[in-house]
Amino acid sequence: MPIRIEVNSRNTSAADAIRQGAASLGISALRGCTVTRLYFIENDLTDAEIKRLCTMLLVDPVTEQATWRSVDEPTKHGADNEHIVEVTFRPGVTDVPARELARGMAEIGLQGGEVVTGTRFALQGDLDANEVRRLARQLLSNDTVQHFSLEPVIPHFGAAAEASGQVERVELAGLSDDELVTLSRRRLLSLDLNEMRAIREF
DSSP states (O other), X not given: OOEEEEEEESOOHHHHHHHHHHHHTTOOOEEEEEEEEEEEESSOOOHHHHHHXXXXXXXXXXXXXXXXXXXXXXXXXXXXXXXXXXXXXXXXXXXXXHHHHHHXXXXXXXXXXXXXEEEEEEXXXXXXXXXXXXXXXXXXXXXXXXXXXXXXXXXXXXXXXXXXXXXXXXXXXXXXXXXXXXXXXXXXXXXXXHHHHHHHHO
């Protein structure tokens, strides 16, 4: 079963840069930000193997710490006034950090299969939904090569962006709110519930 590894650092330089970037966009409600590196490993590894992976390749023991869980395990929601944005590369875009990690894993004898990387941003402050989406699109991700989600991302191992003339019709009428959110996540639409509702009613 795929594994999600989160690496947190006590270094605040990235968070400071995001606060400054938000201010330059005229968004003053952002009070803090926690930046977490994400690694998704396709193949299941034992706890001992994950600890070895973290120690040898992912974590600086002085300034960083790692946690991990199954991708399918529910993620705890953020605290009040905390908004989550997760960013990964679009299918077909070369994920250089993932490629280097997969190579490093092979060198130390770990068979993790494919690797996907990303970043989790926990934004603190009295932000409205439009401000969160604006930060995600204009500051936290590069829309050309990345997509963002306001829910925990689902890694797509082996996904490739290949052009085709196929058009698929997806029926939204009759879907519940939970089903709309799930559809947005699985199709990498980066749309929140209100946006999905608007499309359903169109």
